[in-house]
């Protein structure tokens with residue numbers, strides 16, 4: 001479907017739509033966040049997992065080739081280090097949203113990647129930072145909880161930004177982990193050789209790394225090398241997930257995240273941080289996927305900016321989000337957006353949870 005035909009049908013583009021303009025003080029919706037990593041396993045796989053937990057993995061019994069490796073790697077680092085971009089590059093498709101805005105990632109996302117002889121679950125975490133509100137504390141909690149729970153921790157450091165106190169603080173947590181530690185210097189394509197050398201030297205002072213790699217996720221440089229290095233440190237084990245497992249985000253989560261990414265890309269200053277998105281309508285009608293999402297901001301002024309002059313901003317956000325969603329769901333998409341005000345939601349644990357941004361998700 002062309003933009004023109006979507007334009008002519010979607011209420012998204014109808015800025016006189018009352019729902020876009022009315023004041024909103026209703027409660028947020030509950031989001032379904034019910035990913036159960038074990039729900040997909042059959043009895044044999046569960047048995048193999050239990051055997052492993054009890055101290056032994058029998059490759060023959062589990063049906064995977066001798067020497068097959070599987071496990072979890074967490075990507076951690078400061079906001080903007082390039083964690084989500086590396087996850088997308090390893091996965092081979094954009095599933096985690098990315099933007100130049102710090103703290104883009106608010107939900108831990110796990111993506112299953114399969115390569116010859118191994119299955120790796122890559123865990124993207126929110127950037128670790130000094131929290132300014134309850135939302136920030138939740139994001140840190142979520143990222144830190146992963147460090148203690150995986151086989152490998154990849155500490156991502158931006159090659160172009162001098163290592164500072166923030167990195168040192170992240171490094172303390174990485175150093176304390178019992179997992180294998182890999183230093184990943186990111187954005188090699190825009191760093192000069194001196195930056196790379198000095199960043200590596202500085203990072204080595206922070207943690208005793210088992211391995212180090214310089215990568216460019218956007219250029220695909222050393223992405224497969226990263227996968228191979230991670231795989232070499234994983235324990236022998238079964239395929240925990242079916243090959244087509246993909247990511248642990250629900251369809252509704254992907255919708256709300258891709259809408260939020262477009263908000264981050266097109267707005268400035270406080271708006272990106274004040275925005276929370278919920279997908280509250282998801283319905284297939286023959287070959288059309290009908291979606292509805294509500295964008296929550298904290299103040300009336302922010303709502304006005306988001307809608308824009310004659311609705312141009314919200315229209316742009318909707319068109320770009322729809323394009324991504326058509327690619328992800330491989331079908332035509334009809335997307336409606338509302339903008340509502342929810343004052344002070346970033347200090348409200350209940351709302352943070354309903355958006356799916358809490359550490360317990």
Ligand SMILES: Nc1nc2c(ncn2[C@@H]2O[C@H](COP(=O)(O)OP(=O)(O)OP(=O)(O)O)[C@@H](O)[C@H]2O)c(=O)[nH]1
Pocket residue numbers: 077078079080081082083084085086097098099100101102103104105106125126127128186187188189190215216217218219
């Ligand atoms: N040139 C270049 N830019 C990159 C590379 N990796 C990431 N970026 C850019 O850096 C910015 C931040 O990338 P993200 O992947 O969103 O960073 P993140 O660590 O997930 O950020 P948070 O969600 O804030 O924790 C985006 O604008 C990316 O396009 C790279 O290899 N090269």
